[in-house]
Amino acid sequence: MISLTVNGQARQVDAEPEKPLLWVLREDLNVVGPKFGCGVAACGACTVHVDGAAVRSCSLPLSEAAGKSVVTIEGLGQGGQLHAVQRAWIENQVPQCGYCQPGFIMAAAALLAANAKPSDSDIDAVLSNICRCGTYSAIRRAVHRAAAILGGVP
Amino acid sequence: MKFPRRTAIIGGFLGAGLLGVGFWFARERDRLGHRRLLHLKPDEIGLNGWVKIARDSSVTVAVPRAEMGQGIQTALAMLVAEEMDARWDQVRVEEPPEHVVYRNVDILIDGLPFSPEEVGTVVEVAQWMAGKIGGVLGVNATGGSTSTRDAWLPMRTAGAVARDLLLRAASRKASIPVSDLTVVDGEVRKLDGAKVATFGELVDQVESLPVLPPPPLKKPSAFKLIGKPLPRLDVPAKVAGKATFGIDVRLPGMLYAAVRNAPTFGGEALEFTLKQGKLPKGIEKVLVVPGGIAAIGTSWWKANRFLDEGIEVTWQAGPDPKLDSATLWKRYEGLLVDGKPALTRTLGSETRPAQVQILTATYRAPYLAHATMEPMNCTARVGPDGVEVWMPNQSPTLMRLIAARIADVPQDSVAVHTTFLGGGFGRRAEVDLVRQAVTCALALRGTPVQVLWSREEDIRHDFYRPMALARWRADIDSAGGAPKLAGVSKRQVGQSPTDQFPARVLGLPAQGQPEGNAVENPPYAFPFYRLEAIVADGSVPVGFWRSVGHSHTAFFDESFVDEVAAALKKDPFEFRRELLANKPRHLKVLETAAKEAGWGAPLPAGSGRGIALRASFGSIVAQVAEVAVPDGKTLQVKRVTCAIDCGPVVNPAIVRAQMESGIVYGLSAALYGEITLADGAVEQGNFTDYDAVRLADAPAMSVHLVDSGASFVGGVGEPGTPPIAPAVANAIFAATGKRLRDLPLRLV
Numbered sequence: 001m002i003s004l005t006v007n008g009q010a011r012q013v014d015a016e017p018e019k020p021l022l023w024v025l026r027e028d029l030n031v032v033g034p035k036f037g038c039g040v041a042a043c044g045a046c047t048v049h050v051d052g053a054a055v056r057s058c059s060l061p062l063s064e065a066a067g068k069s070v071v072t073i074e075g076l077g078q079g080g081q082l083h084a085v086q087r088a089w090i091e092n093q094v095p096q097c098g099y100c101q102p103g104f105i106m107a108a109a110a111l112l113a114a115n116a117k118p119s120d121s122d123i124d125a126v127l128s129n130i131c132r133c134g135t136y137s138a139i140r141r142a143v144h145r146a147a148a149i150l151g152g153v154p
Numbered sequence: 155m156k157f158p159r160r161t162a163i164i165g166g167f168l169g170a171g172l173l174g175v176g177f178w179f180a181r182e183r184d185r186l187g188h189r190r191l192l193h194l195k196p197d198e199i200g201l202n203g204w205v206k207i208a209r210d211s212s213v214t215v216a217v218p219r220a221e222m223g224q225g226i227q228t229a230l231a232m233l234v235a236e237e238m239d240a241r242w243d244q245v246r247v248e249e250p251p252e253h254v255v256y257r258n259v260d261i262l263i264d265g266l267p268f269s270p271e272e273v274g275t276v277v278e279v280a281q282w283m284a285g286k287i288g289g290v291l292g293v294n295a296t297g298g299s300t301s302t303r304d305a306w307l308p309m310r311t312a313g314a315v316a317r318d319l320l321l322r323a324a325s326r327k328a329s330i331p332v333s334d335l336t337v338v339d340g341e342v343r344k345l346d347g348a349k350v351a352t353f354g355e356l357v358d359q360v361e362s363l364p365v366l367p368p369p370p371l372k373k374p375s376a377f378k379l380i381g382k383p384l385p386r387l388d389v390p391a392k393v394a395g396k397a398t399f400g401i402d403v404r405l406p407g408m409l410y411a412a413v414r415n416a417p418t419f420g421g422e423a424l425e426f427t428l429k430q431g432k433l434p435k436g437i438e439k440v441l442v443v444p445g446g447i448a449a450i451g452t453s454w455w456k457a458n459r460f461l462d463e464g465i466e467v468t469w470q471a472g473p474d475p476k477l478d479s480a481t482l483w484k485r486y487e488g489l490l491v492d493g494k495p496a497l498t499r500t501l502g503s504e505t506r507p508a509q510v511q512i513l514t515a516t517y518r519a520p521y522l523a524h525a526t527m528e529p530m531n532c533t534a535r536v537g538p539d540g541v542e543v544w545m546p547n548q549s550p551t552l553m554r555l556i557a558a559r560i561a562d563v564p565q566d567s568v569a570v571h572t573t574f575l576g577g578g579f580g581r582r583a584e585v586d587l588v589r590q591a592v593t594c595a596l597a598l599r600g601t602p603v604q605v606l607w608s609r610e611e612d613i614r615h616d617f618y619r620p621m622a623l624a625r626w627r628a629d630i631d632s633a634g635g636a637p638k639l640a641g642v643s644k645r646q647v648g649q650s651p652t653d654q655f656p657a658r659v660l661g662l663p664a665q666g667q668p669e670g671n672a673v674e675n676p677p678y679a680f681p682f683y684r685l686e687a688i689v690a691d692g693s694v695p696v697g698f699w700r701s702v703g704h705s706h707t708a709f710f711d712e713s714f715v716d717e718v719a720a721a722l723k724k725d726p727f728e729f730r731r732e733l734l735a736n737k738p739r740h741l742k743v744l745e746t747a748a749k750e751a752g753w754g755a756p757l758p759a760g761s762g763r764g765i766a767l768r769a770s771f772g773s774i775v776a777q778v779a780e781v782a783v784p785d786g787k788t789l790q791v792k793r794v795t796c797a798i799d800c801g802p803v804v805n806p807a808i809v810r811a812q813m814e815s816g817i818v819y820g821l822s823a824a825l826y827g828e829i830t831l832a833d834g835a836v837e838q839g840n841f842t843d844y845d846a847v848r849l850a851d852a853p854a855m856s857v858h859l860v861d862s863g864a865s866f867v868g869g870v871g872e873p874g875t876p877p878i879a880p881a882v883a884n885a886i887f888a889a890t891g892k893r894l895r896d897l898p899l900r901l902v
Contacts, residue, residue: 016456023455027410032402033395035576037527038609042841045527073395082394089393093385093807096815097223098392099399099527099576124850130841132527132577133223134818136852138811 002066006031007075017063021055022046024062025072033073033102037130044129047103048072054110054126073102076109085109088146096133103129108143117147185308186315187255189365192216192248199357201319202365203255204312205234211340211354213240215309217247218256220296220548221388222578223815224871225808228386230305232804236379237313237371238320241340244353247387249572252554257294260304295549297583297698299771299869302804306867311368318369323359324351374802383807388574400531400546400573405602408533409438411594412458413607415446415615418834419693420472423447426465440465441597443590445615450594454606474693475834479621482831483518486623486690489647490516493688497668501675502682507631507640513721514627515714518896519706521829522619522699523836523844528576529612532591535602540567541592542602546575548583552659556585560592579819580698584617585659610839617697618829622648622672622706626714629682630721637722641682646710648672648703649696650689658695666691672703676711677740677769678733694831700819701872704770705879709824709897712766712880716887726884727753727765739862740767743797744776746860751778751795760784761792764884766877773800773868774860777817779853779881783889787902791821791853791882799860800868809870810857816874817855822846824879828898 001012006029013028020039025031025048034057037045041056048057049071057070076083082090085108095101104127111118111126118126123143131139187203194200197209204216215231227247235245250256317337324342325332328350335342335350342350374380391397416422423442433440437451437460447467449457533544534557541561547553550570558565575582587605594603607615624646631638650669656662668687675683699705719729727748734741744767748754751763760783767776778795796813803809826845830837838844879897887893892901 015453019453019455023453027453027455030404032404035399035527036401036529036606038841040609040840040842043527077394086393090385090389093389093811095223095386095389095392096225096811097221097527097575097577098388098397099574101392102395105393127849130527130846130848132525132579132819132822132846134815134847134852135811136818136847136849137814137855139849 002062004065004067005069007071013062015062018061020058021048021060021062021065021070022057025057025070031072031074035099035102037100037103043100044107045100045103047106047129049106049110052110052113054107073105076106083109084149085112085142085146088142088149091145092138092142094135094138094142096135100129100131104131104139108146111143112147112150116151118143185255186312186365187253191253191255192250197357199361201316201360202312203250203253204309205238205316207353207357209354209357211244211352212246213238213244213340213353214246214248216250216256218250218294219258219301220546220572220575220578220582222296222548222575222582224812225386225805226296226301227388228384229302229804229808230309231387232379232384233305233309234313234316236377237310238317239337239340239378242379242384244340245387252294252550252570257551258296258300258304260300261293261295261298293549293551295551295583296578297548297580299871299873303772303867303869306802310371314371315365315368318366319360319363320353320356322363323356327351327356327359380802380804381806384805386808397574399528399576400533400544401528401576401606403533403544403573403604405533405535408602408604409450409452409598410454410457411448411450411603411605412454412461413443413446413448413590413605413611414461414467415611416469416472418472418475419695420474422470424468424470426467429464429466434460434464437464439597441594443593445586445590448590448594448605450598450603454604458608472693472834477693477834478832479830482621482692483623486621486647489688489690490623490625490645493647495645495686496666496689497673497685497687499673499675499685500683502641502680504682505640507629507633509631509633510640511630511632511637511721512627513630513717514625515717515895516623516625517710517713519622519709520827520897521621521694522823522827523613523616523829523838524577524579524581524699525613525841525844525846526577526579526581529607529609530581530587531604531606532587533602533604534588534591534595536561536592536595536599540569541595542569542571543588543591544571544573545588546573546578546582547588548575548578548580552583552585553588556588556659557592560589561596579700580702581616584697586615609841613839613844614836617651617695619699619705620649620651620696622646624710626710628714628718628721639681639718639722642680642718643684643686644710645686645688646672646707647688647690648706649692649694651696651698651702653689654696655698669703671701671770672707674704674707676715677737677767678715678730679736680733700816701770701875704768704872704876705820705823706897708766708768708876709879709883712768712877713883713895716764716880716884717893730765730767739799739864740769740774742862743767743774743799743860746797746858747776747778747795750797750856750858751780753778760889762885762888762890764881764886764888766880766884768873768876770873770876771869772866773798773870773873775813775873775877777877777881779878779885781882781885781889783886783901786890789825789886789899789901791851793854793856794878794881795856795858796874797858797860798870798873799862799864800870800873801864801866803859806859809859812870813857813874814855816872817878818847818852820875820878821853821882824882824897824899825851826898
C-alpha cells in the first residue's frame with residue numbers, strides 16, 4: 001500500500017510502485033480529470049500538481065508521489081469556488097474540444113503561483129503543452145486575465 | 155445492372171443516403187420528429203423531436219452531432235432557442251436516440267463530387283446503391299463542415315413549432331387570444347410586456363395540444379441570439395474537469411483493453427504465445443481482434459505493458475510489407491508522367507501563343523496523421539438484449555451498423571452513446587475501434603470493455619491524409635508587350651479517401667474516382683484551365699483529415715498562383731484581384747484579409763507576407779501570413795490575418811475560434827507534419843517525432859468576418875485550414891526569394 005494525498009484526501013493505493021501516477025489516478029482512484037495524451041511527458045494533458053509543482057503525471061511513478069500532496073483539476077478550486085485560472089478560462093471561452101485543457105489549467109495555475117505577472121515569453125516557456133484545436137491565443141489572454149484576477153482586479 | 159463508371163463517387167454509400175434521406179426530407183417539417191422521440195423525465199414534455207421543456211422552465215435541445223471542439227452543441231441549440239425566443243441560460247443540450255430525422259442530409263449532398271449538369275447520373279447511382287445496400291439510408295454523421303447548414307432550417311423550424319405550441323398553451327391557460335401574446339426571454343407575455351406564463355407553467359396545458367404546421371421563420375433582421383457571441387454550453391464542464399470524454403467512461407465491472415495493431419497495413423495477428431505460459435495477475439484475456447491483438451485486464455497501463463513484454467505474436471503481413479516512402483514517391487512520379495487520369499476537366503479555350511514561356515512547378519504533400527489529443531478508444535458491452543457502445547465518434551449510424559455486424563445482432567438492438575470527442579478532425583468517422591471493442595466485449599459477455607490505444611498505435615494506425623503530388627504548368631504569352639497568362643494546367647496524383655472509405659467500411663467496390671475536394675476548380679478566371687486527376691491505388695489507409703483534399707490542393711494551387719504572379723512581375727494580391735473580378739464574394743474576402751494585414755506596408759529585411767485564398771465547404775477564406783526568417787534558416791510565423799465569408803453567422807465567437815483552430819492545425823502540418831513509411835510501417839510514433847505547434851510558435855491571429863449577404867450557410871470547422879500552408883510558403887518566398895514546394899516547409 002502506498003499513501004498519498006489527492007485533492008486534500010488521504011488515499012491508500014494498492015498498485016505497483018512503478019505505475020505512473022496518471023494511471024493510479026484514473027484507474028485506482030477514479031480521478032479522470034487528468035488526461036492521457038502521449039505517455040511520454042510530451043504533451044502535458046496529464047499535468048497535475050505534486051506538492052505545488054506542475055508535473056506530467058504519465059511519467060511520474062507512484063513511488064515518487066508517495067507521501068506527497070497531489071492536486072488535480074477536480075481539486076484546483078477551493079471552497080466550492082473555481083480557481084482564478086478556471087474563471088479566466090470561462091471568461092475567455094478557451095476550450096474547444098477541451099481534452100487538453102485540464103493540463104493547461106494546472107500548468108497555468110502553477111506558473112502563476114510562482115510568477116504573479118508572467119510575460120508572454122514566460123508563458124510560452126512554461127506552457128509547452130499541446131492543444132490540437134489551437135486555443136493558444138485564448139490561452140495567452142486567459143493567463144494574463146487570471147494573473148489580473150489573482151492580483152485583485154475583479 | 156452494369157455499374158456505371160462515373161457513378162462511383164463517394165461511394166455510392168453516400169449516394170444511397172442522398173436518395174434515401176434527401177428525398178424523404180423534401181420539407182423541413184418532415185424532420186420535426188414526434189413529441190415522444192426524446193427520452194422524457196416525469197417533469198418534462200416533448201414539443202417535437204428536437205426540443206422538450208421541463209417544469210423548471212429549462213429548454214432541452216436535441217443535438218445529434220458530435221461535439222469535438224467546433225462548438226456545435228452551442229450553435230445548434232442557438233437555432234432552436236432563437237425561433238423559440240428562449241433565454242440562453244435556460245437552454246441545455248442532450249444527445250437524441252438514433253432516428254432518421256437526426257441524420258445529416260447535407261453531408262451526403264456535399265460529398266458528391268458531381269457538377270450540377272450530372273444530376274441524372276447521381277440519381278442513377280443513388281438508385282443502384284439504394285437497392286444494393288438497402289438498410290443504410292443516410293447517416294447521422296458529423297463532418298464536411300455541414301452540421302449548421304444541415305440544421306439551419308430544420309432546427310429553426312423545430313423552435314418555431316415549439317414557440318407556437320407554447321403560445322397556444324398560454325392562450326388556453328390565461329384565456330387570452332394568441333394574437334395578443336408573444337414570447338420574450340423564455341416566457342410568454344402579453345404584447346404590452348406583462349408576464350403570462352413561464353415555459354414551466356405550461357407543461358400541463360401543452361400536452362394535449364396538437365402540433366400545427368410550422369409558422370414562418372424569423373427574418374434575419376429579427377434575430378436576437380443568432381449572430382451574437384453567446385457563451386458556449388460545454389465550457390463550464392470542460393474547465394471544471396467534469397466533461398466526459400470516451401476515455402473517461404466508467405461502468406460497473408468494466409475492464410480495460412490495450413491493443414497492438416499489425417505492424418504493416420492490412421496485416422492481422424495470426425496467433426500468440428504467452429511468454430510465461432499463463433496470464434499474469436490483472437490480465438483476464440488476450441485475443442485476436444480485427445487488425446491486431448488485445449490484452450484485457452483491470453488496468454490499461456498493465457495490459458499495455460503486457461503486450462510489450464508478455465507475449466509473442468505471429469503476424470500476417472499486409473499486402474505491401476516492404477513499402478517505403480521513397481518507392482511510393484517514385485511510383486507517384488511515374489503516374490504524374492503517364493498515369494491515366496480518372497478525371498479530366500477543362501475550362502476556357504486553349505490558345506497557342508506564337509511565343510510562349512512555359513513555367514512548371516512540382517509540389518509534394520506527405521501523409522499526415524490526425525493526432526487528436528484524445529487517443530482512439532471505444533467502450534462496449536454485449537448483454538443478453540444487445541450491444542451498448544460508448545464512444546467519441548463522428549457517426550453513430552456507422553458505429554451501430556458495424557457493432558451489429560460484429561455481434562451478429564439486429565441494428566435496433568445496438569445503442570451508441572456519443573461522448574465528448576477529444577478532437578475528431580475526421581479520424582473518428584472510422585470504424586476500426588468499434589470493431590475491436592465489440593470483439594473484446596463478445597469474448598467477455600456482460601462485461602464492459604474499454605479499448606484504448608497508446609499514442610504510438612494512434613499515429614501508426616491512422617487513416618492518413620493522402621500523400622499527393624502535383625505538377626502545374628502555366629503558358630505565358632511573351633510575344634511583345636507585357637507577358638500575359640495564356641492558360642494553366644495541372645496533373646495531380648493521390649489516393650482517394652472517398653473511394654477507400656466505403657470500400658473498407660461497407661465492402662463496396664472502389665471505383666477509382668478522385669476525392670471531390672481535391673479536384674475543385676480554383677475560383678480564378680484563367681483564360682484556360684485543364685485538370686487531370688490521377689488516382690493512385692495503394693494499401694496505405696487514407697481518410698478524412700480536416701478539410702480533406704482542400705488541404706494539400708490549396709497548397710499546390712495557391713503556391714502556383716504566386717509563382718505565376720512572380721513570373722508576370724505582378725504583386726500576388728493584385729494578380730489574384732484581377733482574376734477574381736467576376737467573383738465579388740471571393741474578391742471581398744481577399745481584399746479584407748489584405749487590408750487588415752497591411753498588405754504592402756514595409757517590413758524589416760528578412761520578413762515577408764504571403765497571401766492565399768481557398769473556398770471550401772461553402773465558405774471563402776483568405777489568409778495573410780507574415781513570417782520572419784532572421785538568419786535565412788529559422789522560420790517564425792509572426793502573425794496571420796484571416797478573413798472569412800461563411801454566409802449567415804450563428805455565433806461569431808465560435809467562427810473566430812474555428813478560424814484560429816484551422817490555422818493552428820494547418821500550421822502544425824505545414825511546419826512539422828510528415829508521416830513516412832519504411833518496411834510497410836509508419837516511422838513516427840508520438841509527439842516527439844510528429845510534433846504540433848505549441849504556444850511558443852503560435853502566431854498572433856486576427857479574424858475578420860465578411861458579410862456579403864449570402865444566404866447559403868457555409869461551414870467553419872474546416873475552411874480555416876487550407877489557406878495557411880500556401881500563405882506561409884508564399885510569405886517565405888517574399889521574405890527570402892526561396893520557393894518551397896514540398897510540405898512540410900523546410901528552409902534547410
